[in-house]
Amino acid sequence: MPPLADTFYEIEDFTGLDCAGAELTDRTFRECRFFDCDFSNCNLSRSQFSECELKGCNVSNARLYDAKFSEVGFVDCKLTGLDFSTCNPLLFSINLARCRAAYCLFTGLNMACSNLSHSELTDCIFEGTDLTKANFSSCDLRGTTFEKASLDAADFRNAINYLIDPLTNSLSKARFSYPEALILLQPFGVIIE
Numbered sequence: 357m358p359p360l361a362d363t364f365y366e367i368e369d370f371t372g373l374d375c376a377g378a379e380l381t382d383r384t385f386r387e388c389r390f391f392d393c394d395f396s397n398c399n400l401s402r403s404q405f406s407e408c409e410l411k412g413c414n415v416s417n418a419r420l421y422d423a424k425f426s427e428v429g430f431v432d433c434k435l436t437g438l439d440f441s442t443c444n445p446l447l448f449s450i451n452l453a454r455c456r457a458a459y460c461l462f463t464g465l466n467m468a469c470s471n472l473s474h475s476e477l478t479d480c481i482f483e484g485t486d487l488t489k490a491n492f493s494s495c496d497l498r499g500t501t502f503e504k505a506s507l508d509a510a511d512f513r514n515a516i517n518y519l520i521d522p523l524t525n526s527l528s529k530a531r532f533s534y535p536e537a538l539i540l541l542q543p544f545g546v547i548i549e
Contacts, residue, residue, distance in 0.1 A: 376414075425450050435460055452477075468506075492518075512536075 359375050366386040373393040380395075383403040392412045401421040409429045416436035425440075426447040433455045440450075441463035451471040458478040468488040472495060479499035487502075489509045498517040508528045512518060516536060520527070521543045532540070 424448075429453070430455050441465060 359373050359378065360370075360380055360383060363382060364384045365388050367388065368385075369389045369391070370393055371391040373390065375398050376394045377397045378395075379399045380403055381399055381401045383400075385403070385405045385408050387407045388405075389408065390410045390413050393410070394414045395418050396414045396416045397418065398415075399419045400423050401419050402423065404424040404426075405428045406424070406426045407428075409431065410433055411431045412433065413430070414434045415430070415438065416434055418438060420439060421442045422444050423442075424444045424446065427449050429451045431453045433452075435452075435455055435457040437459045438457070439461045440448075441461045443465075445465060448465055448467070449470070450467070452475045453471065453473060455475040456478075457475060457480055460477075460480045462485050463481060463483045464485065466486045467482075467490055468486050469490065470487065471491045473491045474494045476496045476498075477492075477500050478496070480497075481501045481503075482505045483501065483503040485502075485505045487510050488506050489511075490507070491511045492515045493511050494514045495512075495518075496516050497519075500518065502518075502520045502525050504524055506526045507520065507530050508526050510527075510530045512520075513531050513533045515533070518536070519539060519542070522540055523543055527540075
């Protein structure tokens, strides 16, 4: 029997599952915890994750078309090549802690109050994303793009390698650390000596 053959799971713990490349469409997971599981190249389309935690998991290159993520926490996970913008936006809510996310798309999502702290968000795209009060503290944002994003009251303290254009993003009351915050002046052609 293939892993996760049933369509409904509630309050279950899964450890070391190898679901790489598996078809896991139309599954429902409520209050489940996943430890050291491999969901790489997995098709999770139309599956629902509600109040779940994934710890030490590889979810790289998974297909997420119309998947639902509501109050889902990723801790110490590898998230490469994920298009979260194809997820069902209704009640979309994820948090990342100490994750390595690369080449992920978060276009047009409401991620207000999301906690993404202490993560590497490399070459990700936040376009038209509501990140009001989001926590990017201690993140490495190398190559990540923010375009027409609402970053009002977002926390970028101790974040590094970010490049945010204050002319194309809303930054009211966003928090930054010095001297990294000086990069915000780059679009203005200011020379600081």
